[in-house]
Amino acid sequence: MGTTVFERQRPTDAVIDASLQDTALSVFWLDDVERPAHPPLRGTTSADLVIVGGGYTGLWTAIRAKEREPGRSVVLLEASRIAWAASGRNGGFCEASLTHGHENGVTRWPQEIDRLEELGLENLDGIEATVRRYEMDADFERTGQLAVAVEPHQVEWLREEEGFLDREAVQAEVHSPTFLAGAWERDACALVHPAKLGLELARVAVELGVEIHENSLVREITGDGSGPVTVVTRDGAKVIAESVALGTNVFPSLLKRNRLMTVPVYDYVLMTEPLSAEQLASIGWSNRQGLADSANQFHYYRLTADDRILFGGYDAVYHFGGKVRPEYEDRMESHRKLASHFFTTFPQLEGLRFTHRWAGAIDSSSRFCAFFGTARRGRVAYATGFTGLGVGAARFAADVMLDKLSGEPTERTELAMVREKPIPFPPEPAAAIGINLVRAAMNQADHNEGRRNLFLKTLDAVGMGFDS
Template sequence: MTALSDVTFYPFWLDDGQAPDSCPNLIGPAETDLLIVGGGFTGLWAAIIAKQRDPQRDVMVIEAGKVAHGASGRPGGIVSTSVIHGLGNAKRVFPGDMDVLERLGVENLDAWRDTIEGYGIDADLEWGGEMTVAVDPAHLPDLKEEYALHQQHGHDAVMLDRAATQAQVASPLFEGAIWSRQRTGTVQPAKLAWGLKAIALTLGVRIHEHTPMLSVTDLGAQLRITTHDGRIDARRVLFATNAWGAGHKNIKRYVVAMRDRVLATEPLTPEQMDRIGWSNRQGIYDTRTQLNYMRLTRDNRIVYGGRIGYYFNDATDPAGDRQPQVYERLAGYFAQTFPQLGDVKFSHAWSGPIDLTTRMAVHLQPYYGGKGIYAGGYSGFGVTGSRFGARLGLEALDRTGSPDLDLALASTLPGSIPREPFRWLGAALTMHALNEVDTKGGWRKAWLNLVHRLGFPL
């Protein structure tokens, strides 16, 4: 009997009796002013914002499966303010735009929260903050540098030494931490997506689930989207298709579909909770080379994730990720992090698609003379940033002239990524190196440094 022996290979967040019924699939021809392809956070936010701006506008969403069955129903659900994967990444990719990206992040987070609370969506929001914990004393200097960035940008953050970190969350690995305490926390992501779907429907958005887009034809004034059982002629189309990169064959030139694995435990008893503390219930990232993240759920499970993988040809639903052995290493990291929870078993294991780019942040790809735009590339950091990506995508489609479109983030492309079979080969080497670099070093470190120089900050 192991901790993984009774696990269900399905996202814990989606395994919920409150999941809404699907909207009917589209059958036959239709027309709309704005079509959004993809029913995750990006697509749902785009539909809501478009209707908030112009209630008369006809807006339609089509989703290949069910709303939230992509990344949006599968994340750790750690809420961050950044729209660019954190301050360190902002400094790496757009150092000259840090102030404006920080401001946009705050505005985005506040609007995100106002909408959720204004419509009374119950998505288990908790505002305990976000903590980055060093799992090795050698990582403390990097943590201090990141803390300095938090201070320079006026964040409500504190640096914790080992004892103070242990007082927050007890783990023999935690050597120190930054605790960022404002506009950060955790959310139940599937409940959020279902709530956004309900808002969109209330605003008059037409949603069709089980309606995969199969092809796009440029008719001149409109795009014709052919689906399994119908077709839609639309003046503007937002491709909110994340790691699927659906909408144009070139999208995947800039986006790789990685898998990120997650485990959820059974609910902890009060006595088991006492063993770890965690009374402030922060969302936590650690500094392991292949980072792990963890948070508590409303019923006191620990959701623990972060072992990425890649399957040939950007597979977005690999059967390989429904096998216990894929999660064993992750379960091992959990045991090292919380050895005092050796009697706790895992209830759910799942993986989800990550739209990795060299910038690790959202970007826009215009196609068909600007009538269609892909908005994505959050690289595993889009629970709140997807609202920002949705807004930017709409601004670009509607040619609003917003100054935000002049930012390099919105007006330029990330680095291009080799196609198969080089993509798979590079990923396989990188995954192998990532799995062993912390214990074995050697060529793995040199390879990861090379990958880093190519633009992926591993």
């Protein structure tokens, strides 16, 4: 196999060691906010709609439910704290795509990709309008996203994209010796402060009349759907509900049918200290776009409101058994790799330190984007499997679930993308074996000018893939 730029231009161990010397194993976004507490659910109550999960999917469902029908009683139950999981620890890329990019969408749903992309932009417009309407402090910046080529073969991939930038043009946007070309989608991505967005969605939900309960882990849903169903927490508290929306995503589904439909894949992230004016000038980046390179194992990076750089991605780690555990977040091997790749990307920032390192589990589905459905005779709706696109797509998913719970067909519910389900992952040990084989094949492709081997091509053909 060949080498990548991150191997050819690797910084010294001394540079990596110094950058990580005082780094805290902690989520910057969550450390950067004060989180109001919501009391646990006690006793037995009733509601028109119960939402399980206090991340973006659940919070958007709560807000959209109250905006549609202000008189509807809505209770939201969160197992831990609002936006503490994926919604509080992601990169803050709020993308318009509902399909994990055009190529994935056009391959799976060629007959409706144009409409899906329109709906995705309408959804992002709706998020921006909501931020403005309720004066949400979420560091929302609609700066777009710049895809960059860091290997010669990637230049040809980007040349077909709108907004193509040659080497000189991409260097004028952001100066990195690794950037050979780029493609700037100016309107299809916004950047947000993930934890602020989650907390502001919760604030708005409460102001609209939603009842939020934290530390209220739901254990089961009882009832066959012929009448109201009952949502039962770990502590025995109950909500008798006309309908339920599930936004549990990476955590084990309350519906057995979905247990093999997603796998938790760990994604790793670093956050730098704030850049000085001189350091910022050395890299340009005055238009503050989100950045992502074009490899199979890709990096994503962006500026924060106080001019830190978040740098994440590349490793996507699956642990045998599909468990979500705090100890999986401390993987120095991945964080050292990210630090190395950071200084390959920006050697002029040598001496910059990382203040935070963390990780989070992504609910990955085999089709790379969310899927939807109902259970208990239409009284329970779910959306899961966002595969890293939930910051934006969660609002669309909320509307799909509410449409489905209404029982009335809509344009959204009739989409093939909404009606179809992904191929499930196999049980263990086949899941771990298969996922690790795919990871190895993707790494091989990145070291072989992007050429996908027969194994990956076969998986592509049958619609069974793996991505973070």
